[in-house]
Amino acid sequence: MGMLALAFLGLLAVIAFFAPMIANDEPIACRIEYTRADGATTNKLYFPGVKETLRQLPWIGPALFSAAPPFSRMDFKFKKHFKPGRDWAIMPPVPFSPLETSGDRIQGYSGRHWLGTDELGRDVLSRLVYGTQVSMRVGFISMGIAALIGLCLGAIAGYFGGWVDMIISRVIEIFMCFPVFFLILAVLAWFPPRIENIMIIIGLTRWVGIARLTRGEVLRLRELEYTAAARALGAGPFRIVFRHLLPNALAPALVSITFGIAGAILVESGLSWLGFGVQAPNPSWGNILRDGYGLMATSPHMIPPACVAIFLAVLCFNLVGDTLRDVIDPRTRGRGA
Amino acid sequence: MLNYIIRRLLIGLVTLLGITFVTFLTIESAPGDIVELMLWERPDATEQDRERLREALGLNDPMAVRYVKWVGKLVTLDFGESIKTGEPVTTMIRRHIWPTASVGIISLALAFLLSIPIGLYSAVHRGGIFDRIMSTNLYMLYSVPSYVIGMVLILYLGVELDWFPIQGMHSDNYEELSLGGKFADQAHHYVLITICFTVGSLAYYSRFVRQNLLEVIQQDFIRTARAKGLSESRVIIHHAFRNTLIPFVSLMGLTLPFILSGSVILEHMFNWPGIGWLYMESVMSRDVNAIMGLNFMTAALVLICTLLADLAYGLVDPRISHD
Numbered sequence: 001m002g003m004l005a006l007a008f009l010g011l012l013a014v015i016a017f018f019a020p021m022i023a024n025d026e027p028i029a030c031r032i033e034y035t036r037a038d039g040a041t042t043n044k045l046y047f048p049g050v051k052e053t054l055r056q057l058p059w060i061g062p063a064l065f066s067a068a069p070p071f072s073r074m075d076f077k078f079k080k081h082f083k084p085g086r087d088w089a090i091m092p093p094v095p096f097s098p099l100e101t102s103g104d105r106i107q108g109y110s111g112r113h114w115l116g117t118d119e120l121g122r123d124v125l126s127r128l129v130y131g132t133q134v135s136m137r138v139g140f141i142s143m144g145i146a147a148l149i150g151l152c153l154g155a156i157a158g159y160f161g162g163w164v165d166m167i168i169s170r171v172i173e174i175f176m177c178f179p180v181f182f183l184i185l186a187v188l189a190w191f192p193p194r195i196e197n198i199m200i201i202i203g204l205t206r207w208v209g210i211a212r213l214t215r216g217e218v219l220r221l222r223e224l225e226y227t228a229a230a231r232a233l234g235a236g237p238f239r240i241v242f243r244h245l246l247p248n249a250l251a252p253a254l255v256s257i258t259f260g261i262a263g264a265i266l267v268e269s270g271l272s273w274l275g276f277g278v279q280a281p282n283p284s285w286g287n288i289l290r291d292g293y294g295l296m297a298t299s300p301h302m303i304p305p306a307c308v309a310i311f312l313a314v315l316c317f318n319l320v321g322d323t324l325r326d327v328i329d330p331r332t333r334g335r336g337a
Numbered sequence: 338m339l340n341y342i343i344r345r346l347l348i349g350l351v352t353l354l355g356i357t358f359v360t361f362l363t364i365e366s367a368p369g370d371i372v373e374l375m376l377w378e379r380p381d382a383t384e385q386d387r388e389r390l391r392e393a394l395g396l397n398d399p400m401a402v403r404y405v406k407w408v409g410k411l412v413t414l415d416f417g418e419s420i421k422t423g424e425p426v427t428t429m430i431r432r433h434i435w436p437t438a439s440v441g442i443i444s445l446a447l448a449f450l451l452s453i454p455i456g457l458y459s460a461v462h463r464g465g466i467f468d469r470i471m472s473t474n475l476y477m478l479y480s481v482p483s484y485v486i487g488m489v490l491i492l493y494l495g496v497e498l499d500w501f502p503i504q505g506m507h508s509d510n511y512e513e514l515s516l517g518g519k520f521a522d523q524a525h526h527y528v529l530i531t532i533c534f535t536v537g538s539l540a541y542y543s544r545f546v547r548q549n550l551l552e553v554i555q556q557d558f559i560r561t562a563r564a565k566g567l568s569e570s571r572v573i574i575h576h577a578f579r580n581t582l583i584p585f586v587s588l589m590g591l592t593l594p595f596i597l598s599g600s601v602i603l604e605h606m607f608n609w610p611g612i613g614w615l616y617m618e619s620v621m622s623r624d625v626n627a628i629m630g631l632n633f634m635t636a637a638l639v640l641i642c643t644l645l646a647d648l649a650y651g652l653v654d655p656r657i658s659h660d
Contacts, residue, residue: 170348170352170355173355174352174356174359175359176594177639178594178636179597179598179636179639183363183632185601186620186632189621190367191367266482269482270482273484274602274605276620289484289488296491300492300496300497303488303489307485307488307489310485311477314480314481315477315480318480319476
């Protein structure tokens with residue numbers, strides 16, 4: 001089951017990254033004739049979907065791949081300028097962008113809109129695909145922040161002990177007492193609810209479990225002989241902690257991080273559902289659920305897709321986490337869930 | 338034991354102080370002027386109003402002074418007045434605590450009562466049909482967030498079948514009902530939200546009981562108990578299960594923060610006037626005093642529960658010595 005879940009998560013990651021080639025109102029590849037304002041006509045091959053995908057690469061993406069005209073022009077709408085017969089295009093499987101409104105408002109599942117449309121006529125499947133992107137980003141980045149804090153603090157507390165350990169342990173204990181969601185909401189009340197802020201806040205509140213596990217593990221490892229050997233060889237505390245102890249203490253933290261990603265996805269959807277997460281009109285699973293909740297009495301078609309998406313993502317992260325734990329902890333090996 | 342309790346309480350006090358500090362910091366960390374943020378829906382506010390509000394909030398003092406003042410008031414459980422309604426925060430909390438507490442207690446009791454037999458039976462008949470079906474289902478239920486369960490329940494049982502009310506604690510004609518009618522009406526409103534609160538912890542507890550029992554069953558004293566000819570049910574219930582109770586007790590203490598966290602979304606969804614609902618209202622109206630009061634109160638509550646769970650640990654298991 002663990003491998004299956006991992007495969008599904010891989011699929012989600014692929015969907016998230018290739019979203020512009022899966023759901024877009026611009027084609028993956030096309031040849032289109034375009035007359036510029038000065039009368040010159042061009043007839044060239046374009047790959048707007050591919051370019052949009054590559055543009056998402058961090059740092060190098062926007063620098064290397066900018067949309068070429070006419071696709072970079074605000075007034076250019078591919079669907080309007082496209083003339084069948086004269087031009088050709090390979091459209092993505094879902095030929096709608098998540099923000100593209102249309103006259104087909106609140107429609108159920110159909111051949112044109114597989115998962116229906118919302119009250120502005122936007123395609124729900126397209127929004128779901130881009131919601132995957134949001135969820136994956138929030139899950140991984142926020143837990144990346146949490147892991148960074150948790151691993152460092154945990155390792156420092158475990159290795160140095162004494163008053164350093166006491167202070168860090170108290171801080172951990174304090175954070176354990178707060179219902180995380182309360183804390184996140186309290187902070188978000190004052191900050192603009194942008195996705196970056198949400199990731200940072202989730203990261204800053206979710207490191208506690210990781211730190212606790214790492215501390216315990218480092219506490220155990222530092223008594224082992226190889227640590228003494230490293231010390232005898234003249235390694236400094238920094239080198240011992242980060243080169244010798246942390247890599248070996250990573251396993252339990254990894255389990256916690258995996259569960260944490262599921263938790264972060266839950267928190268993000270929950271926040272979006274409350275209206276404190278990703279802001280309209282941008283899509284997120286929580287937003288789709290929120291829109292669907294408002295229309296529930298008359299047209300409930302938006303709720304099941306978003307629910308299934310959240311459920312499957314969380315289930316898979318949990319399954320992978322459990323499998324990891326079983327692999328790491330030989331006591332439970334072969335016993336099943 | 339007494340030593341341990343005292344030490345634990347002292348550490349708890351330090352933690353409590355830390356809680357006040359974190360609560361204070363979350364509000365302090367707000368970018369810009371809190372007064373501007375609070376008044377941003379009221380463009381008609383004059384400079385005088387701003388100054389009055391600033392004075393009322395004590396914002397003219399330096400941060401350290403404000404912190405000490407706030408903690409000083411906390412000692413007498415005075416969280417100040419709600420900025421929105423002028424009502425003391427303590428009164429607000431008192432008014433809203435029952436809806437959350439009642440749902441929490443009912444669902445915790447339900448989860449407790451259901452999870453033990455499920456976990457026991459699954460562990461004893463490990464690999465059987467019941468165990469496999471239950472394990473799979475519980476695992477899936479455990480992965481469904483409570484608000485997704487809430488959505489599905491509202492959609493199918495509330496809207497499509499119209500079996501249960503989905504908003505609030507009682508119907509519009511509540512006041513006109515007889516005593517029995519009032520009770521039935523309230524019970525009717527409790528059903529869906531209680532299910533939402535229960536499902537997650539039920540799944541978690543059942544898995545926990547099963548897992549722990551499987552671990553205990555492998556130990557030597559169980560083999561000894563069997564060898565001396567005790568009946569299987571006695572071995573399981575008196576010898577094995579009692580030993581799984583220990584971590585179970587502390588687990589119950591640790592689930593409180595999750596229940597409270599979940600209450601924000603669920604109570605908002607069901608329009609249930611509990612603590613989570615109050616918190617959401619306070620956050621939306623940027624009611625600093627209420628947010629701080631609620632944050633402090635919930636964290637303190639969790640601290641007390643963890644403390645109690647720790648102490649209960651020692652009472653349930655005499656092997657654990659605290660000295």
